[in-house]
Amino acid sequence: MxxxxxxxxxxxxxxxxxxxxxxxxxxxxxxxxxxxxxxxxxxxxxxxxxxxxxxxxxxxxxxxxxxxxxxxxxxxxxxxxxxxxxxxxxxxxxxxxxxxxxxxxxxxxxxxxxxxxxxxxxxxxxxxxxxxxxxxxxxxxxxxxxxxxxxxxxxxxxxxxxxxxxxxxxxxxxxxxxxxxxxxxxxxxxxxxxxxxxxxxxxxxxxxxxxxxxxxVNQNVKVITVKADQLPIAVMEKIGATCVKKTDHEARFTYEGNMAQLFSTLSNLSPQLDDVTVANRDLEEQFMAMYERQEGERL
Ligand SMILES: Nc1ncnc2c1ncn2[C@@H]1O[C@H](COP(=O)(O)OP(=O)(O)OP(=O)(O)O)[C@@H](O)[C@H]1O
Missing domain, CATH: 3.40.50.300 (P-loop containing nucleotide triphosphate hydrolases)
Structure with a gap:
């Protein structure tokens, strides 16, 4: 009850x-x-x-x-x-x-x-x-x-x-x-x-x-940060990752899909990457995004 x-x-x-x-x-x-x-x-x-x-x-x-x-x-x-x-x-x-x-x-x-x-x-x-x-x-x-x-x-x-x-x-x-x-x-x-x-x-x-x-949320959503001269935005988006932050040589993505597919993609990309990290999504960061969203938008 x-x-x-x-x-x-x-x-x-x-x-x-x-x-x-x-x-x-x-x-x-x-x-x-x-x-x-x-x-x-x-x-x-x-x-x-x-x-x-x-x-x-x-x-x-x-x-x-x-x-x-x-x-x-x-x-x-x-x-x-x-x-x-x-x-x-x-x-x-x-x-x-x-x-x-x-x-x-x-x-x-x-x-x-x-x-x-x-x-x-x-x-x-x-x-x-x-x-x-x-x-x-x-x-x-x-x-x-x-x-x-x-x-x-x-x-x-x-x-x-x-x-x-x-x-x-x-x-x-x-x-x-x-x-x-x-x-x-x-x-x-x-x-x-x-x-x-x-x-x-x-x-x-x-x-x-x-x-x-x-x-x-914590278990399913991963945050991937890559450092590279040529950021692999298109490749990552192709597997369903969303680019949430980007500077000249660093991009951050959120990803909710198949982990084997993610790691295979990152492995293929590795020769062109200077660094890559995969972590659980920081909920505080997610909450802040919720505060920042415009009225009328969904989570
Ligand atoms: N007695 C009241 N008369 C008129 N407006 C009120 C009254 N009580 C609350 N409000 C209004 O209702 C809205 C919601 O207020 P409420 O106190 O529930 O917000 P809150 O989410 O608890 O905010 P906070 O995090 O700042 O404490 C506010 O715009 C507030 O000004």
Missing amino acids: PVIELSHISKRFGKFVAVNDVSFTVEKGEFFGFIGPNGAGKSTTMNMMLNFIKSSGGKIKLLGKNVPEHDLDVKKQIGYVPSDVRFYPQLRVRDLFRYTLDFHHMKGDSAELKRYCDLFQIDPQKKFGDLSLGNKKKVALVCALIHHPELIIMDEPTNGLDPLIHARLFRVLKEKQEQGVTIFLSSHNLKEVEDYCSRIAFIRSGKLIGVEDLTQ
Whole structure:
């Protein structure tokens, strides 16, 4: 059963369409990335999923239940990290954790809470308002984890985190995923998306541009770089390679075809080449190309 099902959801603010007929599903136990340029509609989509704002159309199902009809039921099984973390500044961190557990009707496990505080270097005695930006984010992350949610939704969770805490957070998230928890990550950090997500949805100007299986993309698409005085563009294009970059003596191609054919072609070309490398496609590079494409183009 899918954990997230969005069917033709839209959101209009007056005449402006922020989210336009978006549909996709996320299965249980997936680590799913949600990416797109600034203003693409990511937070608006998540705000509709969490029933913080009403959709203008379409259907949302989380954990098999319709939203907003079963909003409270659903929220009890979700951990959410907002991009902009706001709690009452006078509250102490330990009280925030207590209120979070109370909302979820849980007693909480003090050993587990201590483990998170140690792991993320959080002082639970401090007042929330006295914390730095990164430390506020860490408190929100722990609030999203301590009640053992089935689904964790995160809107740019790593803004402001130092590299050590960043690595620890993803270790915890991986552990959670291995236990069957579904993770939905919206992020501008393409490296972390590439490293941890198995599928991504890319949204731009409110429209879903595509959903990609990153494991397949990585395995199937090769990048070939050749250096030569006479670049073999025509020969490479003949076997289905696409030239994506070219200078006077260097060309880069992407190739998705038969590997035996590729290596036989490169072997025939070798007397005229100064150098050749074949590598998996760098996903960060691919993502950047997606950001650069014009509106209306497909992936
Ligand atoms: N309450 C609102 N009223 C009017 N327009 C809004 C409102 N909320 C969001 N928008 C607009 O909807 C569009 C999508 O915004 P959204 O915050 O969802 O983008 P995003 O993809 O999360 O961007 P970012 O990566 O910059 O956080 C933007 O153009 C934004 O200005």
